[in-house]
Amino acid sequence: MPLSFTQQLNAEQLRAIEDIQGVEPVPAVASVGLDFPTWLVRRNAELSKREPLRQMLQHAPGIFFRLFLAAVLLAILAGVVTSIKALGSAGTQLNIFWVLGVLLGLSWLSLLLWLATLLLNRDNAGVLAPLFRKLLDRILPARREPSAQQAADRVWLQRLLFSSSGYLRLGWITHGIWSAYLLGGLLGLLLLFATRQFDFVWESTLLGGDSFVAITGALTPPLAAIGVPVPDAGQILTSSLDQTPVNAAQTRRVWAIFLLGCVLIYGLLPRLLMGLICVLAERRAQSRQTLDLNQPYYIRLQREFWPQSSRPRVLDADDQPAAPLPTGGKAGQLPANCQWFGLELPAQFSLPAATPPDFINLRDEASRRNALAAIKAQRGAVALLVDGNKAADRGLQRVVMELAEVAGARNLWLVLRPQAAEAKHQSWLQAAARAGLTPEQVTFL
Amino acid sequence: MNTERSTEFMNATLSLPLMLAVVGHTNTGKTSLLRTLLRNAEFGEVRDSAGTTRHVEAAQLLLHGEACIELRDTPGLEDSIALAAQLKNVQQQGLRGRASLEHFIAQTQPEIAREFEQEIKVLRQALECHALLYVIDCREEVLEKYREEIATLSLASRPILPVLNFIQADAQNLQNWRTELAELGLHALVEFDTVAFDFSAEKRLYQKLQTLLEAWYQPLQQLLDERAREWQQVRSACIAQVAQLLVDMATYTLPAEAHSVQANELQNTVRQREQQCLRTVLELLNFSSSDVQLTNLPVQNGEWELDLFAPETLKKFGLDAASAAAAGAAIGAGVDLMLAGLSLGAASLTGAAIGTAWHTGRRYGRDLLARWRGEKILCVDDTTLNILLLRQLFLLRHLFRRGHAAVNPLQMERNPLQVGKKPQVENKEQNQLPDGWPRQQQKMRELLQLKAGKESRNYQQVLRECETWLGQII
Numbered sequence: 010m011p012l013s014f015t016q017q018l019n020a021e022q023l024r025a026i027e028d029i030q031g032v033e034p035v036p037a038v039a040s041v042g043l044d045f046p047t048w049l050v051r052r053n054a055e056l057s058k059r060e061p062l063r064q065m066l067q068h069a070p071g072i073f074f075r076l077f078l079a080a081v082l083l084a085i086l087a088g089v090v091t092s093i094k095a096l097g098s099a100g101t102q103l104n105i106f107w108v109l110g111v112l113l114g115l116s117w118l119s120l121l122l123w124l125a126t127l128l129l130n131r132d133n134a135g136v137l138a139p140l141f142r143k144l145l146d147r148i149l150p151a152r153r154e155p156s157a158q159q160a161a162d163r164v165w166l167q168r169l170l171f172s173s174s175g176y177l178r179l180g181w182i183t184h185g186i187w188s189a190y191l192l193g194g195l196l197g198l199l200l201l202f203a204t205r206q207f208d209f210v211w212e213s214t215l216l217g218g219d220s221f222v223a224i225t226g227a228l229t230p231p232l233a234a235i236g237v238p239v240p241d242a243g244q245i246l247t248s249s250l251d252q253t254p255v256n257a258a259q260t261r262r263v264w265a266i267f268l269l270g271c272v273l274i275y276g277l278l279p280r281l282l283m284g285l286i287c288v289l290a291e292r293r294a295q296s297r298q299t300l301d302l303n304q305p306y307y308i309r310l311q312r313e314f315w316p317q318s319s320r321p322r323v324l325d326a327d328d329q330p331a332a333p334l335p336t337g338g339k340a341g342q343l344p345a346n347c348q349w350f351g352l353e354l355p356a357q358f359s360l361p362a363a364t365p366p367d368f369i370n371l372r373d374e375a376s377r378r379n380a381l382a383a384i385k386a387q388r389g390a391v392a393l394l395v396d397g398n399k400a401a402d403r404g405l406q407r408v409v410m411e412l413a414e415v416a417g418a419r420n421l422w423l424v425l426r427p428q429a430a431e432a433k434h435q436s437w438l439q440a441a442a443r444a445g446l447t448p449e450q451v452t453f454l
Numbered sequence: 455m456n457t458e459r460s461t462e463f464m465n466a467t468l469s470l471p472l473m474l475a476v477v478g479h480t481n482t483g484k485t486s487l488l489r490t491l492l493r494n495a496e497f498g499e500v501r502d503s504a505g506t507t508r509h510v511e512a513a514q515l516l517l518h519g520e521a522c523i524e525l526r527d528t529p530g531l532e533d534s535i536a537l538a539a540q541l542k543n544v545q546q547q548g549l550r551g552r553a554s555l556e557h558f559i560a561q562t563q564p565e566i567a568r569e570f571e572q573e574i575k576v577l578r579q580a581l582e583c584h585a586l587l588y589v590i591d592c593r594e595e596v597l598e599k600y601r602e603e604i605a606t607l608s609l610a611s612r613p614i615l616p617v618l619n620f621i622q623a624d625a626q627n628l629q630n631w632r633t634e635l636a637e638l639g640l641h642a643l644v645e646f647d648t649v650a651f652d653f654s655a656e657k658r659l660y661q662k663l664q665t666l667l668e669a670w671y672q673p674l675q676q677l678l679d680e681r682a683r684e685w686q687q688v689r690s691a692c693i694a695q696v697a698q699l700l701v702d703m704a705t706y707t708l709p710a711e712a713h714s715v716q717a718n719e720l721q722n723t724v725r726q727r728e729q730q731c732l733r734t735v736l737e738l739l740n741f742s743s744s745d746v747q748l749t750n751l752p753v754q755n756g757e758w759e760l761d762l763f764a765p766e767t768l769k770k771f772g773l774d775a776a777s778a779a780a781a782g783a784a785i786g787a788g789v790d791l792m793l794a795g796l797s798l799g800a801a802s803l804t805g806a807a808i809g810t811a812w813h814t815g816r817r818y819g820r821d822l823l824a825r826w827r828g829e830k831i832l833c834v835d836d837t838t839l840n841i842l843l844l845r846q847l848f849l850l851r852h853l854f855r856r857g858h859a860a861v862n863p864l865q866m867e868r869n870p871l872q873v874g875k876k877p878q879v880e881n882k883e884q885n886q887l888p889d890g891w892p893r894q895q896q897k898m899r900e901l902l903q904l905k906a907g908k909e910s911r912n913y914q915q916v917l918r919e920c921e922t923w924l925g926q927i928i
Contacts, residue, residue: 041519082843132911151909165907171909177546304916305734306576318492318513325510325527325575329568355595373598374535400504402480403532403569404599 010046013224015228018168019053022066024306026161032313033059037137040314045302049315059085065158069165072148076181080141081189088193091201103207103384105248105264106224112268113276116187120279123183131176137186139178147242174294177287184284191277195269202265207256209264212250213383221245232270238263305367341449342424347392350380350412352405356398361426361454364394371408396427397453401440410444418445425453456652466500471514471521472670474663475579477607478589479600480504485650487589491515491656493740498527505530515677522677528579529572534602536575536614540566541606547604555581555609580610585667593623598636604638616643617659622650623748642666653685689854692735692922695928696846697920699731701913704839705906707839708832718833728842732758732849739853758845758924807866833902839895840887847888850928888927894920 012020026250027033033170038052072174072220087157095111119135127134149162168180201207211221222245229239240248242262246417247254254260300309351370393412395401413421423441425434432452441451456648476484485498485507492513501507508529514521520650531537540562544554555577567574580586586607590600607614616635621628628645635643644664660678664671814865906912 039519042678044518151907167909168618173911175911199912236889301694303687303694305695306737308691308738310689311684315519316516318494319521321492321494321497321511321513323580324512326530353597369852370594400481402500402504402530403572404725405537406533407533430502432501436504436594 010044010050012046012300012388014049014298016050016053017300018019018165018297019057019066020049020300021164021168022161023053023056023062024304024330026062026065026157028306029155029157029160032310033062045307045311049307049310052314065161069149069157069162072162073165073169076141076145077185078149079436080182080186084189085193086188087194087198088190090193090194091190092194092197093201097200097205101206101208105209105211105268106221108268108425109271110273112198116191116276116280120283123180127176132179134176134179135183141182141186142179142279168298170296171385173289174298177294178280178293180287181284184280186288188277188280188284191280194214195272195277198269198272202269208263209261209266210248210250211245220248221249228271228275229267231274232267235270237266237270239369240264240267243264263327263451268436273400281322282321297350314427333411340452341422341447343392343424343452343454344390347390347422348384348387349392349394350383352408353399354394358396361394361424363392363454366450368394377411381415384412388416390420390422392422392424394424394426394454395437397425397427397433400429400436401435402436406440406443409440409446413444413446419449421446423451426449428453456829468673471524472585472667472689473524473583473671474585475526475528475576475583476587477528477576477580478530478617479534479591479594479603480532480917481506482589482594483648484530484589485527486620487587487617488513488525488647490648490651491525491659495509496625497683505532505572506714508572509581515672515851517677517680522673526579526583528576531572531573531576531603531606533573534599534606536569538602538606540570551611555627577610578608580607580612583612584670585613585615585663586610588614589630590616590618591620592618592628592631593620595627598632600685601634601638604640614640615662615666616640618643618645619648621645621647630794652855653682657682688738690925691738692850692853692920693924695731695734695738696850697917697924698847699727700839700843700894701898701901701917701920703727703834703842704895704906705901705913706834707902721744724834724838724842725844728845729758731846735849735853741853836895840891843891844885847924847928854928890923890927896925 017038029341033056035052038048038055043051054064058155058346081218092112096108105231122134123178133139144295149159150165151163152159155163196202211222224242225245233239240260242347244254244260244263248260248264328435349365349368351358351368353372354360354370366447369376369383371380391412393406395408399405409421411422421444423446425437430432437451438448441448457907476487478484481502481504485500489495489497489500492515494513497513498511507527510522510526510528512526515523515525541554541558544558544561547557559574559577559581559877562570562574588604588607594600603730604614616631618628618631630641635641642665644662646654646659657678660674660681664674667674703724706720706723897919901913904912
């Protein structure tokens, strides 16, 4: 199951916290029968409800939200103040197109700047949002040895502001603040228009009335479409500085609505639209992000809650007491003129010089029978050459016992080659003891 | 109960967990096989001696928390010839196959039962389990006693999958074993070295079981898929750790004020960071740093034995020790960031956008100031980065092929292929800095010039590229 972005963010924040605080068990969510991502999501959902984890997770988004809200409120205030300042001090006559330029020009200039910087340097587009990010970066700085809270905050910042979708968030922050500013401007205008009476005029040295009719005509269709009364050609022409409109009150009202409508449609609306596009694009970009489950934390979690194997248990215990360890004595001197035999010697075994070329290597039933017959025939000292790299198992022990029985326990010598390591030497001493041989009869070459 | 199980098996009805008895002659590596399959280095006891395991111990392989396979570790068969003789007596009473084993276990006299206690434990498991994994030490020659073991175990009428262990020791013996097993009708077998781990061998083991135990095909496939995913995940996680170490150290800087003191601090940081990476990698691969002594690897108790900056280390990895020592212990080369800073700044300025210029100005302003004041910064030099890379590659290559049963250095030494020859071959390989490294290094150094922090996308991108590159060369 792929995780949604919110789930990924939640998981990463919890990872940051638990990497520092240690993993918390969540017994309410059983792991049996679930795949890891499903389990992780359920566990994290459960975990995120707990205090103080819930608060820790909400810390960074809380700061972000408060900061954004403050910026928006400030922008609204700025908008109101600017519009009132710009218009309030101008007297009773307002130059329509000049006011329009003042109200929309800056917004459009900054919008173009934002678009231009977006193409040049995506991650630092605009001026406002990088400042906003810088501020957050200062409030929640990266630290060398962060606390759990700081680490969780940093993860939030990283995933939302510094990641590949970060520029889109910066985008909607920018447009959000500008929208607020324009909204403030709109409110200021409304306030002014509601409480004061302005005469709207246009003036020009170079341009004639036709130009202003054309400009107004180009701006009005969206306004007309939503049913707002727009200035007609007569009203426009008579609004020239040197003329007086026939129906002055009516013209004033139409112009005021025209101004408000223009700010709404050409100022606020594009910003809101851009903001919306950024929000949607951010969602899209976020949905393409993946959670890196190869991080040690997730592997640790899997191991802890999803063991690859169960605890071992003993099914059939060993209730025989361990055989007493034989006490090793000093190896004795091998008598001369021994009859030589080998016990399961491998093909590449380096034989000592004493062994005759036709000595019998006991490997199977047939060779064992041959060896027993040869011992019976000769009745002398028997040297049994064994591989010191091997330990004596019970099968080999039995063969030694059989040889000892036929040759006589005093006549059989075990010759280890090479000298065996401690544990293996012990096993041969044990074999010798079981066959009735003394430790002296275990020697090495 | 046994007859029930028998019919269940014949009808091939699925029941989980699938029970597998791990059987074989004594000291062939049965417990080691379990350790590796269970990914648990603490299971049972492993010693190079006969009869180390004397009881039957079981553990389950879990899939999504549910038991999928139960592996049962049994004592070694030690005296199959005498056991075969006893069974022949039973068979003379007209009993065959499973019945003969059941009768032998139930009816045998106390002294014989005591003598064959271990073998009886094995036979009981052979009767109870769905299939047998017969572990063979391929260093041993094919002997009659092994044939008897297989013959006895086949009486349980369960599929037997021979697992050839210690396969690297002797090619001739391995071939003999294959021939012998074919003669005994055991054609499905698997080469699985419990010491030199190879995931593809584990995969083959499960695949062979799938053909032998068709009814369990699906759960075995699921387990196989899950194990493959886990292995891939752990592998990538280790590679990611090393990539992080490299990028982190390539971009680490300190202001060079009092040169000697700072250089020491830089060295210590590199050392600590490398040890931290080593510990994480060991943990990820489930090697406990405390009790695993890593043979053939200069790592002990989870720490590198050779210091990163010791001249021997450089020599061991075939780097020029003299030049490194001359460079003030291979560290502290001041990197003049100014040129790069300026050219990049100029490039951005051509964009002529106010925001970008403002940002660029902020970014390089401090560098300009530092330049003006004559300050320099310290960063980890190329020789140190090279040796970090070589050491980590050496470590990963080693650990990825290391079974969880590998605790015994003797087994390595015994291996004729590895004694004397191998280290030289490895050294030669190590001396070579892998292709593409200069390119990677350059990209990391560019981060340093860009002053891209760990959270930046540039940094993350270089990190991803480094991971991919490491994944390819390992």
